[in-house]
Amino acid sequence: MLTYGNRTGWLVLAVLFLLILLPLAAVIIQVLLPGVFFGKLVMGDISLLLDVFRRPLWLASLKNSVLLGTGTTIIATIIGGAIAIVRARWSFPTAKLLDMAVWLLIITPSFILAQGWVMFASADGLAARWLGWTWLHSLIFQPAGLIAVMTLSKFPLAYLTVYTALEWKVDRLGEAARLSGATPWTVWRTVQAPLLLPAFCSGAMLVFMDTVGDFGLPASIAAVFRFPTLPYSVYSALYTSPIRFDMAGALSFYLVLLIALAMAVQLYAMRKSRFDFLTSRATRSVAKRPAKGTYVFVLGNIALLLIVIGIPLGSNFLMSVSETASGAGGFTLRHYRELFTGDGTLLSGLLHSLEIAAAAAVLGLIVGFLIAYVLTYSQFKWRKAIDVISLVSLAVPGIVLGIGYIFIWNQSWLEHIGLLLYGTPWILILASVAGAIPVITRIIVGAMAKVPAQLLSAAQMQGAPFTQRVTTILVPLVKGALLSAALAAFGASVFDLAIASILYPPNFMTLPVVINKAFEDLNFGYAAAATLTGGGLVVLIMAVLELLFRPKKKRVRSSAYESHT
Structure with a gap:
């Protein structure tokens, strides 16, 4: 298993370098050597x-x-x-x-x-x-x-x-x-x-x-x-x-x-x-009901929720059913009708976003699974580096990652080998995968930590190859985490405005770009209706996938019941 862990480790390290480190390095290189990515090698000022x-x-x-x-x-x-x-x-x-x-x-x-x-x-x-x-x-x-x-x-x-x-x-x-x-x-x-x-x-x-x-x-x-x-x-x-x-x-x-x-x-x-204060005498904290003044907590909590949730989301809803941008003129469903009777911009943007998010979720799940495997079961010497790099895109703003992708994938020589990805949907998919890796990896690592390495070692001793051990032992045991990771990546990729705004190809609108452009044009009602419709559809898709693929808990019958049958 260590051999496969090392091979997988080098593969994962190469993928992380391509998706995360290389674009970030390109941003720094562009400052020191402006024009180097566009055919001009000039020492930077x-x-x-x-x-x-x-x-x-x-x-x-x-x-x-x-x-x-x-x-x-x-x-x-x-x-x-x-x-x-x-x-x-x-x-x-x-x-x-x-x-x-x-x-x-x-x-x-x-x-x-x-x-x-x-x-x-x-x-x-x-x-x-x-x-x-x-x-x-x-x-x-x-x-x-x-x-x-x-x-x-x-x-x-x-x-x-x-x-x-x-x-x-x-x-x-x-x-x-x-x-x-x-x-x-x-x-x-x-x-x-x-x-x-x-x-x-x-x-x-x-x-x-x-x-x-x-x-x-x-x-x-x-x-x-x-x-x-x-x-x-x-x-x-x-x-x-x-x-x-x-x-x-x-x-x-x-x-x-x-x-x-x-x-x-x-x-x-x-x-x-030092903050390692837990001992065997530690107990789990349990919230207690206040002896008096419960209404103060309730009223304060309701007021907080009305401000942080009610104002932004409630305003989107009210604006989507208001006749004018100021909310005056009565209620209407005109903005929702415009979503489906106009030039089809929203539908095409929504479809593009769903396609990109689905591809990013699948590819990100594969990469994240391999990263989690290396971090959990291998003794790869660069394992710590993989752990750090897999979290880098969580700290780096999407706008910076997008700039790096432009520098890397917008070079003329790539066209001769068919890898000129700038101006194509593939660059959006790769950037979305890079952004989803931290979340996917953390979710899967938490699940894999509960699966003993001895199970995989025993299968290896019985002659099971690497792919069989993974598909028949590891994947079934972490199936729930895989679904959660995929859904998290899918939902985040659909509404990634920074990546979509900076990398979307010509005539290839995405849902966040459609919403933001409508908002910039002060078409608040249309933007709000598009937000709620697109968001509702994404939530519905995720809920259906959850119901279809979430592992079912088998009901265990008691021995007493079995003895009577």
Whole structure:
């Protein structure tokens, strides 16, 4: 099994290099050697990187990204961590709704949430027309307001990391502090909170990486408010005449640099600390009902859900059935009829997105399965490198990955060997596979960890070849995880706006691009109807696949029943 593990390891390493490392390296190379990917070998002028401090648009994009990322990280980590602590400690009605809302916010594309906020808070939006809140536009569409909107979308990342860290508790540490005269607040501040530092740091890093690389928010608010960020400026460099590959490469470099700095700060903060406090006396945390004031938790939770879910998704629904963009003029189904009676743009875009997502899910599942096999069962010497590389695309913004794919797959010599993928759907599929690898790998690794290697070794000793061991032993035992991984990759690939916007071929529209272009044209009703229709169809497809392929649990009859039969 080790021989096959090593062979598979080299294969996986080569695939990861091609899908992830090579495009990222191309971004750096383009800065140092501009034109090298387009037939011009010229030594780069490092001053191009310094132009970000001299060009107003570049500097504004960098400042806005840092401001948005830092502000959102601080506030979202505090809010998400606080809500997680309350949720882990107290049980109250509607608490399950909070759990569902957290996952809904995580899986919903950011551009859909941002569009909902634009529909609600724009100068002629739902809040102004229906509620008379004309002041909301100036409150939301400013840096502080955008930080608040992004916080309401990203706090679930911090919530989950802190909440999972609170699964186990060791009361002896707090009890020792109380016996020494510490107050409950002192116990929490000096004992419990420091032990949660890794969770808070991990949550903060996830929030920061997801925020600075977010393309959905700036792409959505561009219709009503100018707030350039690094991802949107990279996109503008490629789709504004003249095309500036050097500018896109330089700005992408700063995006990668910001994320690397965030990871370095986390490592520095935790460099000399120990947090391995679990012992055999640890017990699973159980949320308790509060002795009094339950209504406070319920009302607070409902208010939170109305804001974070009700406003963005509710605005999409109301706008989709409103006659005008302001929500006035009564209700109508005209926008839904236009989806199917127009020029067919939505249907073709939806079909293209489903095809790309299906191909990416299948290919990603194969690659992710092999990665998980190497990480779980092999002694391949570069296994740690594979583990790190498989997570890189989770940290790197999709817009940067897309730029790298343009540099790699848009070279004239590739046309002679039939591999000129730029301008074809295949480049979208490969980029989607690269983006899905981290999620697929983590899901399958968790399932494979429960399957003992001895099962595969025993089959090998009986003469079973590698493919037979995998298909007859391993795959059936992790079938549920394979389905979950495939569905996760499928759903994420359908609504990947960053990859789709930067790589879609001419006359090959995809669902996110169709929705975003309608939104940019201020056709809010059509965009909302397309969002809900496309999203509903994708959820329906995933639900059907879940029902068809989810392993059935066999009912075991009792021995008493069998004895009577």
